[in-house]
Amino acid sequence: DQQVKQNSPSLSVQEGRISILNCDYTNSMFDYFLWYKKYPAEGPTFLISISSIKDKNEDGRFTVFLNKSAKHLSLHIVPSQPGDSAVYFCAASRTGGATNKLIFGTGTLLAVQP
Amino acid sequence: KAGVTQTPRYLIKTRGQQVTLSCSPISGHRSVSWYQQTPGQGLQFLFEYFSETQRNKGNFPGRFSGRQFSNSRSEMNVSTLELGDSALYLCASRSSVSRGEQFFGPGTRLTVL
Numbered sequence: 001d002q003q004v005k006q007n008s009p010s011l012s013v014q015e016g017r018i019s020i021l022n023c024d025y026t027n028s029m030f031d032y033f034l035w036y037k038k039y040p041a042e043g044p045t046f047l048i049s050i051s052s053i054k055d056k057n058e059d060g061r062f063t064v065f066l067n068k069s070a071k072h073l074s075l076h077i078v079p080s081q082p083g084d085s086a087v088y089f090c091a092a093s094r095t096g097g098a099t100n101k102l103i104f105g106t107g108t109l110l111a112v113q114p
Numbered sequence: 115k116a117g118v119t120q121t122p123r124y125l126i127k128t129r130g131q132q133v134t135l136s137c138s139p140i141s142g143h144r145s146v147s148w149y150q151q152t153p154g155q156g157l158q159f160l161f162e163y164f165s166e167t168q169r170n171k172g173n174f175p176g177r178f179s180g181r182q183f184s185n186s187r188s189e190m191n192v193s194t195l196e197l198g199d200s201a202l203y204l205c206a207s208r209s210s211v212s213r214g215e216q217f218f219g220p221g222t223r224l225t226v227l
Contacts, residue, residue: 032214043118043204043218044157051213089157093214100214101147101170102206104157 003027004092006105013112019077021108023090026071030092034102035064035075038087047088048075080112116141118219120205126225132193135222139186139207145169146188147216148180151202160203163188192224200226 031052036044050057091102148160159172163182180190206216
């Protein structure tokens with residue numbers, strides 16, 4: 001049962017344009033969502049997060065949008081740079097309890113073409 | 115602050131052997147989680163430790179175990195290795211006051227032959 005889904009395995013974007021990565025979830029109990037970036041042979045690097053009480057969070061070139069009714073979130077990268085080329089994972093968790101395990105999507109490989 | 119460190123970075127074992135992986139969290143972080151990454155399954159939660167107690171366990175067989183020490187360092191052990199255990203094992207630490215952000219180490223690449 002895949003509770004967090006990233007339906008696009010890959011995305012190719014021109015440098016300077018917008019990259020939009022999408023993520024869907026099924027468990028309405030999730031209340032905190034995160035995006036990670038991962039290069040090969042390295043651990044995931046935390047990018048940005050959003051609480052379920054918000055619908056948008058922005059940090060520099062990165063903006064995450066949350067649509068709770070649709071159980072959908074997206075990561076926008078503007079402008080895209082070649083160094084952004086990596087695998088992007090969305091993750092979800094239920095906070096407030098004794099544990100905060102992250103449920104990850106399967107990742108989207110972003111390629112930013114110069 | 116130094117980041118999460120994991121040792122060893124690479125490991126080759128044969129079927130039936132056991133292995134122990136080590137993780138040192140970010141200083142001050144008391145929560146340590148372990149994840150397995152494989153091409154087919156993505157990142158799967160193994161277990162989480164906080165103050166030397168296991169707080170949650172993922173859907174993995176009993177061959178996978180872990181522990182946490184009083185200095186928050188953690189180890190995971192896999193006994194009777196199988197070919198399917200070949201994966202990148204990632205450790206992540208979290209601050210007690212964070213909402214959910216976990217910070218990952220570089221991982222240990224385990225290959226089972």
